Amino acid sequence: MSARQDGAGGAAPGDPLRRLDDPDFPALTMSQAADLLGVQAAFLRSLDGSGLLEPHRSPGGHRRYSRAQLALAARLRSLLDDGHTLASAEVILSLQDELADARADTARLQGTVDRMQAERRSAD
Numbered sequence: 001m002s003a004r005q006d007g008a009g010g011a012a013p014g015d016p017l018r019r020l021d022d023p024d025f026p027a028l029t030m031s032q033a034a035d036l037l038g039v040q041a042a043f044l045r046s047l048d049g050s051g052l053l054e055p056h057r058s059p060g061g062h063r064r065y066s067r068a069q070l071a072l073a074a075r076l077r078s079l080l081d082d083g084h085t086l087a088s089a090e091v092i093l094s095l096q097d098e099l100a101d102a103r104a105d106t107a108r109l110q111g112t113v114d115r116m117q118a119e120r121r122s123a124d
Contacts, residue, residue, distance in 0.1 A: 023066060023071075024068050028064065029063070030055075030065070036070060048063065050086060055069060072093070079093070
């Protein structure tokens with residue numbers, strides 16, 4: 001079986017392997033996810049049980065994790081390693097995400113202001 005390749009060396013548009021580029025595609029088993037994160041599978045099960053991380057379930061009921069979920073689990077693990085409780089880690093992550101969103105909004109709005117000022121100067 002051969003796969004078509006595009007000129008850049010990536011998968012062709014109809015290639016199912018493109019799903020692997022999707023950060024939300026649940027491609028990893030629990031053991032693969034645990035190995036990548038350097039944690040025990042019990043840690044991932046505890047995040048699932050607490051509702052902080054909801055992995056996809058295969059037809060057989062096995063947990064499958066996406067890259068985005070692994071990033072969240074890694075952030076949680078770091079905070080827990082720093083001595084935070086799971087509840088406080090959840091609040092910290094939420095606040096960090098809100099701050100990142102606010103900074104992105106500020107940058108976008110500043111770009112709009114800069115563009116409008118440049119247009120106004122060129123019109124004068």
